[in-house]
Each structure stands twice: as structure tokens, then as C-alpha cells.
Amino acid sequence: MDLKIVHFYHSPYFFYLDKVFMKKVKSSKGQIRAESLFKRTLVAIGVSMIVLVFCLMLTLIIESVPSMKSLGLKYLWGKTWDPVNNVYGALPFLLGTILTSFLALIISIPFSFAIAIYLGEYNPKGWLSNFLKNTVELIAAVPSVIYGFWGLLVLVPLVRTMEMKLGILPYGIGIFTASLILAVMIIPYAASLGREMIRLVPSPLKEGAYSLGATRYEVIKNVILPYTKSGLFAGILLSLGRALGETMAVTMVIGNTSIIPTNIFSPGNTMASVIANEFTEADHTVYLSALIELGLVLFVVTVIINMIGKGIIKKFTNE
Amino acid sequence: MNANVKYRVGKSKFIQGLIFFFAFIITVPLMLIILYIFREGITKINWDFLTKIPKPVGEAGGGIVNALIGSVLIILTASVIAIPIGILCGIYLSENKTGRLSYWSRLSVDVLQGVPSIVIGIVVYFWAVKPIGTFSALSGSFALAIMMLPILIRSTEETLKLIPFSLKEAGLALGLPYHKVILKVVVPCGISGILSGVMLSIARIAGETAPLLFTAFGNPYMSTNLRKPMQSLPLMIFNYATSPYDEWHDMAWGAALILLFTVLLLNIITKLTTRRWNVQL
Numbered sequence A: 001m002d003l004k005i006v007h008f009y010h011s012p013y014f015f016y017l018d019k020v021f022m023k024k025v026k027s028s029k030g031q032i033r034a035e036s037l038f039k040r041t042l043v044a045i046g047v048s049m050i051v052l053v054f055c056l057m058l059t060l061i062i063e064s065v066p067s068m069k070s071l072g073l074k075y076l077w078g079k080t081w082d083p084v085n086n087v088y089g090a091l092p093f094l095l096g097t098i099l100t101s102f103l104a105l106i107i108s109i110p111f112s113f114a115i116a117i118y119l120g121e122y123n124p125k126g127w128l129s130n131f132l133k134n135t136v137e138l139i140a141a142v143p144s145v146i147y148g149f150w151g152l153l154v155l156v157p158l159v160r161t162m163e164m165k166l167g168i169l170p171y172g173i174g175i176f177t178a179s180l181i182l183a184v185m186i187i188p189y190a191a192s193l194g195r196e197m198i199r200l201v202p203s204p205l206k207e208g209a210y211s212l213g214a215t216r217y218e219v220i221k222n223v224i225l226p227y228t229k230s231g232l233f234a235g236i237l238l239s240l241g242r243a244l245g246e247t248m249a250v251t252m253v254i255g256n257t258s259i260i261p262t263n264i265f266s267p268g269n270t271m272a273s274v275i276a277n278e279f280t281e282a283d284h285t286v287y288l289s290a291l292i293e294l295g296l297v298l299f300v301v302t303v304i305i306n307m308i309g310k311g312i313i314k315k316f317t318n319e
Numbered sequence B: 001m002n003a004n005v006k007y008r009v010g011k012s013k014f015i016q017g018l019i020f021f022f023a024f025i026i027t028v029p030l031m032l033i034i035l036y037i038f039r040e041g042i043t044k045i046n047w048d049f050l051t052k053i054p055k056p057v058g059e060a061g062g063g064i065v066n067a068l069i070g071s072v073l074i075i076l077t078a079s080v081i082a083i084p085i086g087i088l089c090g091i092y093l094s095e096n097k098t099g100r101l102s103y104w105s106r107l108s109v110d111v112l113q114g115v116p117s118i119v120i121g122i123v124v125y126f127w128a129v130k131p132i133g134t135f136s137a138l139s140g141s142f143a144l145a146i147m148m149l150p151i152l153i154r155s156t157e158e159t160l161k162l163i164p165f166s167l168k169e170a171g172l173a174l175g176l177p178y179h180k181v182i183l184k185v186v187v188p189c190g191i192s193g194i195l196s197g198v199m200l201s202i203a204r205i206a207g208e209t210a211p212l213l214f215t216a217f218g219n220p221y222m223s224t225n226l227r228k229p230m231q232s233l234p235l236m237i238f239n240y241a242t243s244p245y246d247e248w249h250d251m252a253w254g255a256a257l258i259l260l261f262t263v264l265l266l267n268i269i270t271k272l273t274t275r276r277w278n279v280q281l
Helices: A002-010 A012-022 A029-063 A065-071 A073-077 A091-122 A127-141 A144-166 A175-199 A203-211 A216-245 A248-253 A271-278 A285-318 B003-024 B027-042 B047-051 B065-095 B100-114 B117-129 B137-161 B165-173 B178-189 B191-206 B233-241 B246-273
Strands: none
Touching (some): A029 A065, A029 A285, A029 B065, A029 B100, A029 B117, A029 B137, A029 B178, A065 A073, A065 A285, A073 A091, A073 A285, A091 A127, A091 A175, A091 A216, A091 A271, A091 A285, A127 A175, A127 B027, A144 A248, A144 B027, A144 B233, A144 B246, A175 A216, A175 A248, A203 A216, A216 A285, A216 B003, A216 B117, A248 A271, A271 B117, B027 B246, B047 B065, B065 B100, B065 B137, B065 B178, B065 B233, B100 B137, B117 B137, B137 B191, B165 B178, B233 B246
């Protein structure tokens, strides 16, 4: 912090202050008016964020009313989705979303924890850790449509070959492929949060364990992981929130079949992907509104997961 | 050393190796993706590719100029909408750290950050497409602007929190009006952090496809009219990649290369310029 303050006083901005000081300070009525206008603008914009989110939710609710009325609650666990015959059931998409997200989460956890422990404990400084840290951040930066494209033309044939060897129907596309792509996409979220959390472990705790003769692994297992477990859990939650709402990459490799998936290799559909695929084709009110209801479910679930995650982080960093 | 200690040290070494392995294996998919897209894309990019509009299936040649210009226009419009609001809201939140209103405002920004992009696409469809009756680039920009806001607000707020309070006090003590203290003292001090937030938010939306599906919609022809459907790079990649034609796949590789390198470049530049600002985004 000290260094930062020194930096300010040597920065050109500080000399700029002199110019401001030199100006004759007039407290005319106009300036007071401008001041209160500025303050009011700030408050108005702060309020507009609340209004924006509120309207977002309201729009989703209002637009999904037709489907709630005509389909009722059983829509959510209806097994068939057949818009041509006006049969709507969201279970295939709920299952598809849960399967892809949790599979992706399970695949990603060893990697994101390893990155977090490496960057937080083994090697917090130096070019190698910088390299890894930047790579992880770039993984988060790659657009999801590019992951999808790459997955479709490179990963899908690979999975297909693998499936042929295993003796399963070789679709290539499907829930497993989507989970693989998703896993890569969500690793950065849990990894960077976990790294922050591991850095917060007080060094006296670790030193105490070392002085008792603990090995590095024992320190990680018995001191660092128990201390950071809520933070790591929050990281997993944020990753999950990300995975649930991911649209493009999943849409491109999941196969877009609206049937209940029988195993993890079968093609399927997630809530986000069915919206992306059918929204512009939905030709009557109930169909469209059924899709929006899916969007509403997605919205509510991701918001709740994100809020819990952020709440845990806040509690953790304040302690 | 007795056997137990040897075992424990050995176990520790083994786990260390495992962690290093798992940590660094993540660089493989990124390298694979970048290398593959580079290899496939670089041969497709030439002058025609950058200056012509696409040709119908079966005809050789054609380019993606409509998607390039569309992307730039949509992103520019989104920035014009989002940047002033985002920065002002960031100022509001950093100035009002406590208080009920700012608490709810901050919570809303948190909520907005977690909303899946496809949901924003749906909502903007009902706000800006359905009432007007036509897909338009403007509605696409509007959706992207909503996606930019949380990043902009967060980075502005976090940067301004780092500005020493004494600087503000000095300005106020000299009798400067509040808005001048903020706009001419506090904001210029944090300008590099704020700018990095701006660049990061642009990098984030440059590759967004899902909100554009129901708003900007895409357009195979050249269009610069913001009130009409417009093509953009990510939309074009999505449409061409999921098509069954090899020529279209080729064009999508070229477009993917351009998009990927733009986004990565923006991220790297942001990182280099903000190294001295310890801002958590």
C-alpha cells in the first residue's frame, strides 16, 4: 500500500491537482446545482441497476405465464417434448443440464484444485506460475463458440473412435462430449478462486504444522484444505453456475435430441441449448412460453447458486 | 531415516508430482485449440476473405467482410451504451460503500453477472425485438451492453476503492464541488484500472453468441443499418460451423482465427497495462 501511495505522488495526476488548485474556486449557484445534479445522476444509475434486474425477472415471469397456466407444474417433470403435437415436458432438458453440468464439474475438480494448490502453495511466484496463471485466464477468455466449433470438428471424431472401441453406438456428439468441453471451460473459475483462498491461509498455521514434522502433503491435507474448504466449495458453486448457463459450446456438440438421455454417451439437450435451437422456430404461444419458462428456471437456479457462492466467499474473506 | 518417515516423504513427493501434472495438463487443451485453429485458419485468410461478402454454397471464394463490420458496429454501439452507465454506477458504488440502496444496487450487479447470456437474449427479444417487429443490430448491442455492465461496474468500483481517501479530502478541502472532485481528481487517478475494465468487458462480449441469436440474428449480406438484422463474427462461426458444407467450415475456421486472436490480444494487452494496478476483476 505504501508503495502505491508514493506512486500517486509521483504520477502526473498529482501534478494535475495543482492546476485544479490554482483555479479560482467559485462557489456559484451553477456549481451547486451541477453538484446536486451529479449526485442525483449517480443515485439514479444505482437504482437503474435494481430496476434492470427486477424487470429482467418480471419479463421472464410474465412471458412464461401462458405455459404455467396451460401446462401447470407437471410441465417440469413431463417426460416427452413434442411441440408438433403440443406435448411439453421439460424433464429431458432438466436431466440433460444436470448430467452435463455435474459430469463437467467432476472432471474439472481435480484439475482446478491442482492448479489452485500449485499456484497458492507450491509455487506462488516466478515465471512458471505466471505462465500457468495467464494460461488459465486465457482459457476463460476464449469465446464459447470457438470451443464448440473445435469440439465439433476435433473432439467429436475422437470421442466417436473411442465409443467404437468401447462398443457403444458411435454418435460422437452427446452428453459426454459436451461435458468434456464444459469441463475445460469452467476450470478457470474454481482454480482462480481456490488460489486466492489458499493464499489467505495464515502462515503461522502452516509453520506450526511443519515444525511438528509434517510433510508438505500432510500440511496441504490437514491444514490448508480444512481451512479453505468453504472457499473451495464456493469456487465449485461458481463453476457450476457457469456450466448450467453455458449455451453455445454445448449446443454445438450435445446432439440436440429432446429425449430422456439413457446413458452419458447418448445425445441430449440442455435447457440453454433447447432455447438456443428452438426459440426462433417456436410458432405458437404455449411453445414459446414453455421455452421461456425454461429460461426462468435457468435464471432462478443460476442466480441462487451464484448468490450462495458469493455469500460464502464474502464470509470467508471477512473472517 | 526410518521406514515410516521415508514412506511419508515419498508420499508427499508423489502427491506433489501428481499436483504438478494435473496443474500443467490444462495448458494442453488451450495450446491444442490455438494451434489447430491457427493451422486451419491461416490458409483461409487472404485479401478476398477480408473484403468480400460470402458467396452462395458451391461457389468458390467469398469473404466475411459483413461479419467483421457487423461485429465492430455492434460492439461499438454496445460500448457507447454501456461504458458511461457502467463507470457512473461504479463511481456510485465506490462512493456509497454502506447504505441500503447501494447494498441492493451491488446485489443487483452480482445477480446480473451470473445471469446466463441466453436468458439475456430472451429478455432483450421481448424488450427490443418483439415490440418493433424486426430483429435489429441495435437490440443485439443492447443485449451485449447488459452483459458488459457488471464487468465495467466491478472494475471501476474496485479501482476507485484503491484511490487514497486523502486525495479526495484535499480536493474537497479546497472547496471543489463534489462532481469535480470525482471526475477530475478521483477518476483520472484510477483511469488505467477503469480502462482495463473497459477492454476486458469488450473482450468478453466480442465472442458472445447466445444473446445475438434472437436479437442481431445474422444477415448474409452487407448491412450497416443498425435497425436491420446484422451479421457478426461469432454468429457467423456458429451458423457456418453447424452447416454441413466443407466450404463453410473453411470460412468458419478463418473467422474463428480472427475472433480468437482479437479476444486473446485484448486480454493480453489489458494484462500488460494493468500489471501495476492490483485490481481484482
